[in-house]
Amino acid sequence: MKNRKAGAKPGRGAPPRPGAADGHGMPADLLAALLERVNRGQFAEAVAEAERLTPQYPHAFLLWTILGAAAAQIGKTEQAIAGYTRACAINPGFADGHYNLGVLYQAQDRFEAAAACYRQTLSIEPDHADAHNSLGTVLQAQGELAQAAESHARALARNPGFAEAHYNLGIVFKAQGKLEEAAGCYRRSLSLRPDFAEAHTNLAVVLRDQGQLDAAIASYRQALACKPDHALAEADMLYQQMHICDWREHHALEAACARLAAHKDAPPTGMLLAMVDDAGMHLRFSRKWAAAKFRLPSQPLPTRPAERPKRLRIGYFSADFYDHATLFLMAGLLREHDKARFEVYAYNYGSAAPGEWGQRAQQQVDRFVDVADQPARAIADLARSHALDIAIDLKGYTMQGRADLFQHRLAPVQISYLGYPGSMGADFIDYLVADPVVIPPDQRAHYSERVIALPHSYQPNDNARPIAASTASRADFGLPESGFVLCCFNSPYKISPREFAIWMRVLGQIDGSVLWLLKTNTWCEANLRREAAARGIAPERLVFAEPMHHADHLARHRHADLFVDCFHVNAHTTASDALWAGLPVVTRAGRQFAARVSASLLSALGLPDLVTTSDAHYEALILALASDPAKLAAIRARLAANRLDHPLFDTRLYTRHFEAGLEAAYDRYFAGLPPEDIAVPAQP
Numbered sequence: 001m002k003n004r005k006a007g008a009k010p011g012r013g014a015p016p017r018p019g020a021a022d023g024h025g026m027p028a029d030l031l032a033a034l035l036e037r038v039n040r041g042q043f044a045e046a047v048a049e050a051e052r053l054t055p056q057y058p059h060a061f062l063l064w065t066i067l068g069a070a071a072a073q074i075g076k077t078e079q080a081i082a083g084y085t086r087a088c089a090i091n092p093g094f095a096d097g098h099y100n101l102g103v104l105y106q107a108q109d110r111f112e113a114a115a116a117c118y119r120q121t122l123s124i125e126p127d128h129a130d131a132h133n134s135l136g137t138v139l140q141a142q143g144e145l146a147q148a149a150e151s152h153a154r155a156l157a158r159n160p161g162f163a164e165a166h167y168n169l170g171i172v173f174k175a176q177g178k179l180e181e182a183a184g185c186y187r188r189s190l191s192l193r194p195d196f197a198e199a200h201t202n203l204a205v206v207l208r209d210q211g212q213l214d215a216a217i218a219s220y221r222q223a224l225a226c227k228p229d230h231a232l233a234e235a236d237m238l239y240q241q242m243h244i245c246d247w248r249e250h251h252a253l254e255a256a257c258a259r260l261a262a263h264k265d266a267p268p269t270g271m272l273l274a275m276v277d278d279a280g281m282h283l284r285f286s287r288k289w290a291a292a293k294f295r296l297p298s299q300p301l302p303t304r305p306a307e308r309p310k311r312l313r314i315g316y317f318s319a320d321f322y323d324h325a326t327l328f329l330m331a332g333l334l335r336e337h338d339k340a341r342f343e344v345y346a347y348n349y350g351s352a353a354p355g356e357w358g359q360r361a362q363q364q365v366d367r368f369v370d371v372a373d374q375p376a377r378a379i380a381d382l383a384r385s386h387a388l389d390i391a392i393d394l395k396g397y398t399m400q401g402r403a404d405l406f407q408h409r410l411a412p413v414q415i416s417y418l419g420y421p422g423s424m425g426a427d428f429i430d431y432l433v434a435d436p437v438v439i440p441p442d443q444r445a446h447y448s449e450r451v452i453a454l455p456h457s458y459q460p461n462d463n464a465r466p467i468a469a470s471t472a473s474r475a476d477f478g479l480p481e482s483g484f485v486l487c488c489f490n491s492p493y494k495i496s497p498r499e500f501a502i503w504m505r506v507l508g509q510i511d512g513s514v515l516w517l518l519k520t521n522t523w524c525e526a527n528l529r530r531e532a533a534a535r536g537i538a539p540e541r542l543v544f545a546e547p548m549h550h551a552d553h554l555a556r557h558r559h560a561d562l563f564v565d566c567f568h569v570n571a572h573t574t575a576s577d578a579l580w581a582g583l584p585v586v587t588r589a590g591r592q593f594a595a596r597v598s599a600s601l602l603s604a605l606g607l608p609d610l611v612t613t614s615d616a617h618y619e620a621l622i623l624a625l626a627s628d629p630a631k632l633a634a635i636r637a638r639l640a641a642n643r644l645d646h647p648l649f650d651t652r653l654y655t656r657h658f659e660a661g662l663e664a665a666y667d668r669y670f671a672g673l674p675p676e677d678i679a680v681p682a683q684p
Contacts, residue, residue: 270401277594319401
């Protein structure tokens, strides 16, 4: 979820104001009448009267000021700018006039102009706390975090009781990864303004990132107590409840999503994937998010080369170049790239230590570029200086994503790939890599990008991923030696009451069976045990797996009998883990991309019979396999055979298909053609 910035709006606590000065020959009664209209809120009438009077009194400073203030109140921004500009030209020492011009420019995202106005204000009135604070919000928007923090600190030095400045400094600290400092700022803001809903919400974000999920949920509740119609805070709260499997308000999800759809602000779309299986709704949300967040005009493209490059220069952008699920999938692709046809750049904007997998990735690319903590414009300028032919976003709207980079047009062809299983709804993303299963024909209209459809699964896999040689027994993991083990190592936010109820019914019918889940937080474990008991299943029949090294994690899959999938957001890397380790996966294919990934994997592995299309079919298949050892053994044997000779784990074949898609997209650009859907033919 993105940090809430409502308190960073320009002019908070200091709306455009006329100020005081003489009328330069304008009759006092006319000025008084105009001011009276403004004081009564008759802004349109004040504008009309000021327009009538300015030709007669072109040097009346206060008249132009009133025109600017009244026009701003009724949304006539350009007229307001003209009014304040004229007032400041007549009286260059008009500090509030320069400030209010900055407010108007900032509202238009004209950050350079806004910053110049705030600095002019401060040159006249160095103690103008509002100008220091607003300059800080502009600098933060431009990625100049250290300077932004200094500006907010200057505002607070002049006005320690400035709640919005404390709040905005918290935003900067959060962006710098200084969570304790950010939390302190939000709390100081709330001590001054207990009803500051956005501060409660941003404090919740920090608490979430610190792992204090229960405190985060409580902070969201405080935000809603202050602002009951705060749809974003409500959705965020429900999403965090999903992370701890607290389903007591799960029934409110549908209504919350409907409120979000009608809300004026754009919701962070990533969290909605787990709430609703509706690709059309997600496209609407994504378009709303993109329109609200990415308003900077793209830089012009470089001149198209006279000759097609022999080696296409591609750049992968991500925060996940470390021991992360994305890199587990991509490692083989990076290794198998045809370096005679592709020059591979990796741009890392994350702060995590690279670890074993990240270090290997750095060696597999032609150039690894660390751009952590750099502002978007600096990263964009650097990437453009490298003359990329194709820029690939590996994060989309997921946590730590930097989709804002792509609005600067990093390359002639820009592609969303792997990290975000849905449409970004942004006009600067040309293509989405998919396949005919994750985006079937009846769902194609719900993706704004052109689709590069790979012939098998869109998801890469590494056929060199090591599986540890382990002598551990089931007992070492708290599992019964002879009981049937259902396994789901998905993140807990993916689990909903629907599939959990099915799993509990299966446990109720298979003696000695258990459900093996991933241990993530203590609240989740307690809540799921409570939910099991409520469904008549002994809580100890839920077993929780501790985090462990990736190769050892793959090895422990052999102690499970069947992997059972989640619905709205399937297992992605987690399903590949299970299948690579030889554990069959039963899935239920939904409608949206995120709900069809496991179906894509199983189809590419020659096991489409493990894909179901309804809750009843899903439950029946799990029960049939759990009740019939011979049938399950036959499935396992097919998986073992197909694992080595079907496309899913043929890393080299996948890479050739992926590269063919990249080349086709670039060749359309080189030929002067617009992006179009590309179906990559299967190679032998």
